[in-house]
Amino acid sequence: QVQLVESGGGLVQAGESLRLSCVASRSIFSFTAMAWYRQAPGKQRELVAFISSSGTTTYADSVKGRFTISRDNAKNTVSLQMNSLKPEDTAVYYCNGWDQRGYWGQGTQVTVSS
Secondary structure, three states, rough: OOOEEEEEOOEOOHHHHHHHEEEEEEOOOOOEEEEEEEOOOOOOEEEEEEEEOOEEEEEEOOOOEEEEEEEHHHHEEEEEEEOOOOHHHHHEEEEEOOOOOOOOOOOOOEEEOO
16 A cells, blocks of 8 residues: 655645645655646546656646656655646646556645636
């Protein structure tokens, strides 16, 4: 079993930045993929950013150029740097990891006011 714990959410104004972190309870070296998802009220959970074990990244079109995902295997951490935040980025953000099965964190709320 692996626990993923997110932190860094909060309330910010449009145009500001936040950095989300996700710490795993054990090494993520064997995780083939780590990702951030988000779910806004009344909407389905969607993929925001993905990073493979080799460091290949993929982003949702809506966040390209504004968000950056990174992973630090030595610290068992995956992060999401979010710049130029918009009200439509408001959602609960979830950390996800894949190591033979999927693991989810409990989520962290991000609220962007206009």
